[in-house]
Amino acid sequence: MTECLFCKMAAGDIKPDVVYEDDTVLAFRDISPQAPVHVLVIPKRHIANLNDLDDTELAGQLLRTAAIIAKQEGISEQGYRTVFNCNQHGGQTVHHLHLHVLGGRQLAWPPG
Ligand code: 5GP
Numbered sequence: 700m701t702e703c704l705f706c707k708m709a710a711g712d713i714k715p716d717v718v719y720e721d722d723t724v725l726a727f728r729d730i731s732p733q734a735p736v737h738v739l740v741i742p743k744r745h746i747a748n749l750n751d752l753d754d755t756e757l758a759g760q761l762l763r764t765a766a767i768i769a770k771q772e773g774i775s776e777q778g779y780r781t782v783f784n785c786n787q788h789g790g791q792t793v794h795h796l797h798l799h800v801l802g803g804r805q806l807a808w809p810p811g
Pocket residue numbers: 704715716727728729730731732739783784790791792793794
């Protein structure tokens with residue numbers, strides 16, 4: 700059995716607050732939201748991080764899902780941010796690829 704938290708979510712063994720799901724991707728609310736809207740979009744199959752994402756169709760699906768969620772959450776027009784954190788300097792803490800979708804307030808730039 701996998702030890703990966705997000706694989707367990709993809710398999711349905713742990714049930715996050717899901718906002719979107721299809722055969723390929725799952726999107727759910729972050730447990731520690733950094734903005735009024737903070738959703739994570741993951742591929743259902745295990746990919747550790749962006750370095751290992753060689754499937755361009757899947758990359759497109761993750762990005763397209765982020766835009767669908769932004770619309771669903773009502774933040775499309777005011778704006779939002781999408782982020783892939785990668786490895787240590789990127790601040791990645793869960794080593795299953797995930798796309799952050801953040802919005803609902805003015806976000807600072809550049810990040811710290
Ligand atoms: P990273 O720092 O790897 O880019 O982002 C990992 C994200 O996963 C963090 O924002 C963190 O709050 C979120 N997270 C960690 N554990 C859980 C969990 O059990 N459930 C949910 N929904 N989010 C989690």
